[in-house]
Amino acid sequence: MLKPARSVGAIIEASSATDFTALWDRDAEWNRRIEMIAASRSFLHLSTLYVEWDEIGREALSELLKAQQRGVATILLIDRFGQRLGGYLMTRTDRARLREKLNELRKAGGQVVMYSPKHVIDRYVGCGHHIKIQLSDEGEAIFGSSNLSRSSFKEWNEFSVALRGPIVDVLARNFNALLGSSIPAPPLLPSKQSLPSQNIPMDYWSYNPTEDPGRWGAFHRRQTNPLTAMFADKIRHAQHTIRLTSFYYKPARVIVEALKEATSRGVTVDIFHSNASSLNTPLPWLAAATGYASLVRQGANIYENQHGEHSKIILIDDEWTAFGSYNFEDAADSRWAEAMLTTEDPAILAVVRAIFQGLASDPDNDLVTAEGVNQWPLLQRVSTNLIRPIKGWF
Incomplete structure (x- = not known):
């Protein structure tokens, strides 16, 4: 057993x-x-x-x-x-x-x-x-x-x-x-191909923040999530473009600050995530929306997908990409075991670039604008302000 x-x-x-x-x-x-x-x-x-x-x-x-x-x-x-x-x-x-x-x-x-x-x-x-x-x-x-x-x-x-x-x-x-x-893992059978057709270098990043929970578990982690730290470092070193997808974009503070610094240097930032109707509760969207005004002021482009964006991809300067399970949100930083593959392989980069080009031209992706945020109904404004102090839990 x-x-x-x-x-x-x-x-x-x-x-x-x-x-x-x-x-x-x-x-x-x-x-x-x-x-x-x-x-x-x-x-x-x-x-x-x-x-x-x-x-x-x-x-x-x-x-x-x-x-x-x-x-x-x-x-x-x-x-x-x-x-x-x-x-x-x-x-x-x-x-x-x-x-x-x-x-x-x-x-x-x-x-x-x-x-x-x-x-x-x-x-x-x-x-x-x-x-x-x-x-x-x-x-x-x-x-x-x-x-x-x-x-x-x-x-x-x-x-x-x-x-x-x-x-x-x-x-x-x-x-x-x-x-x-x-129980030892069963041995994997070799590929059906007699010789490898190619060799694609890639790194595997995986981390479970509950591995070392300390006394207070998710309320106070004893160590920094290495995935979050490595993403923040990659963002800080971006020179031209940062494109990413996430179910709802509401990341850990270190990524918020890294992205803010990148936009201040003139790096183009495109964020694709879901709209409020993608789940049967608006709470995750409200948590993400607390950051809209700041993102728009910074010059970041944030898009809401009308049918739901659940992929987790980041592409930096068209030269490095990562994809897997890590949403850009607090839960991925402090509560969930997550994993990502990263690579600089040209063929994979071309695939990921094509995905982002498709997202940019997809009519289902609506750009969030300052005018739109300013026209939010009163109830929506109140709701985002109420959820702001606890947004990391949604």
Whole structure:
């Protein structure tokens, strides 16, 4: 039996991929995920923030059950707090049906592990894991921003990648560390290609702030999040452009200050995130909107996507990019285990540049203007002022 899931510390590691496929298209990613499950013969590991009982969640769980029934060792790692949040999107009946399906997978021998931080405070204030990894004995991994929900594959923008090569071993170790299992990871089968087609250098950044919770957990971390610090450093050294996507842009103060300094030097900043209707609660948007006036004054361009921007990408000077699970928000800094891949590979940079060019021309992205902020209704102004002191918790 697996031990209860526990926290993972930092993994900052140079690695490489022999094969890379960008999965910006929603159908392309979903088909790739289902094909991986169907092709697995020995093991299939998948981590997600939550599973929703919709056509996406149902198909994923059905395919995982089929895999388990044909002898594939299946592990589904779900964040306990994330699943609780996802439950608010479902009816009571749907939540019951989801539990039944998860229990069916367990009865077939599959492992369904609900991740919880080890510190009691962290468990009660919404800490957890936010890392999305899927890998199998076929030697491929899918890594990115998507959850097992209709929102991720039918509504929001997401960005994931399919990978082969040494980076898959790094992802497997991160998965096992999150899992907290003493069972050795099954060996990955070699790529179907006899020789690597290419060598793509990339770094893997992963950190779980609950690894060293101290006495007060999320209320007072004993160490700085290295991902946040490295992003701030990259932003400080930007010379021309910074482009990023986030579900809602409400980052840690060190990134706020780094971005402010960059705009003061004339660096062009484009931020793409979601509008208020992308969730069934306006609170995360209100928390992000507390920074609108300051961003507009600084000269940053911030866009709201009408159907939801859930990808997590940053591109600096068209020369360096990172993508994965890290939203630019306080939760990613102090409450969630997050992971990002970074690279300077020209082919990947071209893919990411094309994504940002598409976002810039997408009519669903509305530019936030000073005039628009000044015309907010009174209730909206009052709401943002009320949430400002506690915005980091939304």
